[in-house]
Amino acid sequence: MTRPATIFWFLLALALFSTAAAAVDLEPNADGGRNPEARWRRGQIPIVFSTSLLKTGSSIRPDSDVQGAIRRSLETWEAAVDIEFQVSWSDKTAISPTGGSGDGISLVTIAPIAENLLVFSGEASEIAARTRVFYNRRGEISEADIVLNPYQQFSTDGAIGTFDLESTLVHEIGHLLGLDHSPLAGATMNEFQGKNGIFNLANFSPRTLSLDDLTRIRSLYPSSADDCCGSVDGRIAPASGRGGKSLSVWLEEPETGRIVVAARTAADGGFSIRGLTAGTYSVYLQDPAGGGQKLDDIQISRGKTTVYSKKTVSVARNYDVRFAGLIGQLSRVAVPLNGGRTYQLFLGGKNLRPEELTVGTTSPFIGVSKPSPARLDYGREMTVLTVEISAAAEIPLGEYTIYVENRDGTLDFLPGALTVEKFSNPWSITSFE
Known part of the structure; x- marks a missing residue:
């Protein structure tokens, strides 16, 4: 399951991408509980795609490269570890109901039928997809059904306001393989997935596995x-x-x-x-x-x-940093950077006073300027700083930490809030490549 990220925008008070209520990551079967180290017993994993994904009028935008997104999402995980997906297609549309042993078919569907819509009731209607996993008596995964949310829109071309289909599939297939959510903002398996349009960019970053994703899947396989x-x-x-x-x-x-x-x-x-x-x-x-x-x-x-x-030793502090962003927007998703470029970064939180704080990173490849207050009104509950952040041309692709340090020495981190990507981010203020 992925949840949409909260976004704060100085032009739009209403949240374009609102936060859904917390929900279980992977739904357990009737025998109770999910084994956090559960995996498929064999390296060959059968997966069935519903033809509902190809039908005109579905929640996937016309002209989307559905089969290409499916193929690439499977290949992403096959390239990471020694597994092989055995792919087939079916007219079957409904996932297995919870509370039983399943039907033995790991189905991926987007059909807007009652059995599928039930998992998106209430505030869960905002999430992109959900994965329901079943286990056998040995605690191994025996079935995993993925249902894409028919209430949402998906695309493969970065269309604003839609979820990226490939990013969503890569995340949910991670659940199918046994992975839980990652606390790292830039990881594909982080619980928050931004729609296309956050920072006025296509959200293609989750298509590529982070080192965190790779390390955790290697631990299972x-x-x-x-x-x-x-x-x-x-x-x-x-x-x-x-x-x-x-x-x-x-x-x-x-x-x-x-x-x-x-x-x-x-x-x-x-x-x-x-x-x-x-x-x-x-x-x-x-x-x-x-x-x-x-x-x-x-x-x-x-x-x-x-x-x-x-x-x-826990040290009391009267401030925190919660969000990072670009072009006046703040979000829980990682901020994409390109090496050899400088960006204006926004940091939002509580009691962030620039005269008392410094902003830094743990990487020698990233430079940060002195903070200054943002010239935008985010309301009384949010204080926002801006800094100029420069990524060296030779910086390795991956996720990086940014932190705020008070003059008393206390620190507050946003691990993985910066992600250096190959996908272009044009919002740089200077380039020094």
Whole structure:
């Protein structure tokens, strides 16, 4: 399931892309609960596409390259790990009902029939798609049905106000394979998907898997070589010893600042990350209440598990940063940048006073100017800063972190809020390629 991102625009007070209420990521079967490490037992995965996706009058815009979007979305995951989709087509239109074992057919459909519309009732009518997963008694995935929302519009050409069909399919196929949502804003598997038109751009970024997506899918479907990857089992505990909060943890490449993978801690502070290439990683933490911290550098070795434990101190702060954007718009989706260009970046949150704050990134390839207040009215509940942000021409493609630092040393991070893409973003104010 993907949810549309909230957008704030100084010209349009009404939200063009509103936020739906929280919903389950993957619907469990009647035997209860979803196994977060569940996967298909075999590398050959059957998937059936409903002919409703090809019919005139569906929610997919005419002249869209539907079959091309389907083919590319499957190839994206096949190129990442050793799996193969066995594709067929059917006149079947309805997904399997919840509460049973399913019919054994993994169906992708957009048919506007009662069984499918039921999963988009209420505020869920705003989301792009939903995936319902079934498991066998061994806890393996036995079926996964994807239904695209017939209440929404899809396209393959970036038409404003529509969801990108290929981006939506790549995300939902990730769920079909067993992936949950990622806390990383720039990941394909992040829960928020922007419609085409956010920042006046086509939302093609989720078509390409992030390092986070690649690392997490490798953990479910590892290479045949047992020593291809390493892992980390960690625990983040507050100095008080009281847990209960879910924290965001992510690993970056120390040399580039590029994010490799992100995870959320359990109630006891534990987290586990698999599928890591051998090397050194910088560990970062974001506490929703206590701000962000850089913790340590850790070493990952092939075929081995690194055990990591850290006690942290929560620091009170009276500000936060929640959104980033371009051209006066703020959103939860990642801001796309191109190397060799400078952009005016907008940051929105609470009590963001430019005279008390500096804005920075964790990458040596990204430069940030001093902040200044935005000359736009976002209402009393939102303060907005602007900075000029420059990405070096040689910056690697991928996701990067931006942060706000108070003069008292407290930090607040937006991990993955910047994504360096090959897709062109023309909103640069200068180019130095």
